[in-house]
Amino acid sequence: MTYDAHPTGRVTYSNPPDLFDPTGPWSIVASGGPFVFLAGMRGIDPETNALVVGDTARTRQVFTNLQRAARSVGLDLDSIMRLTVYVTDMAAHRPLVNQIQQEFWGNGPYPPRTILEVSGLNQEDFVEVEATLYRAA
Amino acid sequence: MTYDAHPTGRVTYSNPPDLFDPTGPWSIVASGGPFVFLAGMRGIDPETNALVVGDTARTRQVFTNLQRAARSVGLDLDSIMRLTVYVTDMAAHRPLVNQIQQEFWGNGPYPPRTILEVSGLNQEDFVEVEATLYRAA
């Protein structure tokens, strides 16, 4: 179903061809039965493997990447069971995430979400989103 | 099964009528196959949509809300697969969460838990709990 899929016999790990390359010991997608778990997505430009410049553009890239990861296994945003959103400044970044989610989801319905301010993200980034998806039979 | 349910064709999102209204682009409950994922629950009073005053009372409200969300889809606390607990002061809040969990669970058994101190929560709150539940066939 995807290029570069690595079945372990239990779970299949895959890295969508239209996303960035993982830069460490991790994969982007895990598929097991009806569930799909994604690695935390950040605003990395798949063309350059560099972080997108600009807070709004980078936050938009987070959700573009998340949607591409979902689509790589035949799903989409309406399959999301929960988003956990990590930001480094709640006051500055929560409104931005809300705005971009409205771009992607319109009037909803929206998935459950937990939003947290953490001390730091990899590469001194400011927003990361972890998603879990369900594949209806 | 609940009022105000929004099926996407893949996942059903719902907001229990006896809980607070989500104040942003998110739902409280997602149901997909045998799994139920909840948004992070905080100590918001469903009568007023305001945070409960008092650390102990607010922490108790977190678990009251979590239990109502579980019951809204026919489950209860004994269906929880894991709790992830976010507090802003580990030393001050972990004993409080332990105490309130003992009120709700008695002598157990207790679900797996991860407890983390984060820099901040929405509305400068101090405790939030994310739960995932399983619906036995």
Add this chain to the structure above:
Amino acid sequence: MTYDAHPTGRVTYSNPPDLFDPTGPWSIVASGGPFVFLAGMRGIDPETNALVVGDTARTRQVFTNLQRAARSVGLDLDSIMRLTVYVTDMAAHRPLVNQIQQEFWGNGPYPPRTILEVSGLNQEDFVEVEATLYRAA
């Protein structure tokens, strides 16, 4: 399948006999249908119930404990759907986690991962790893 298993009628909680004792109101493993959710694992020595001394040794113990928890229900590291890694110093601890994961996973494939710097962990620890696993039919 394990000693000390507590079925609730919905979910089964268990504490592997070759791991440390939970020190609070939580269990180590929850099994529900094809899914296994683990509590956040830290570098506690099951022989002494104390934190392992030394950053590298303690990080290795985290993954030893995680693997023991997986094996206690008949699974292993290749069943992991996602790891969420919490560290208290991204610059210092992320390379260490990468190194230890390479010890355990070799050349991969690796599960999806989210890595976050948080303000604090229980017992002033510096690394904790939360894992979710899938049991293939």
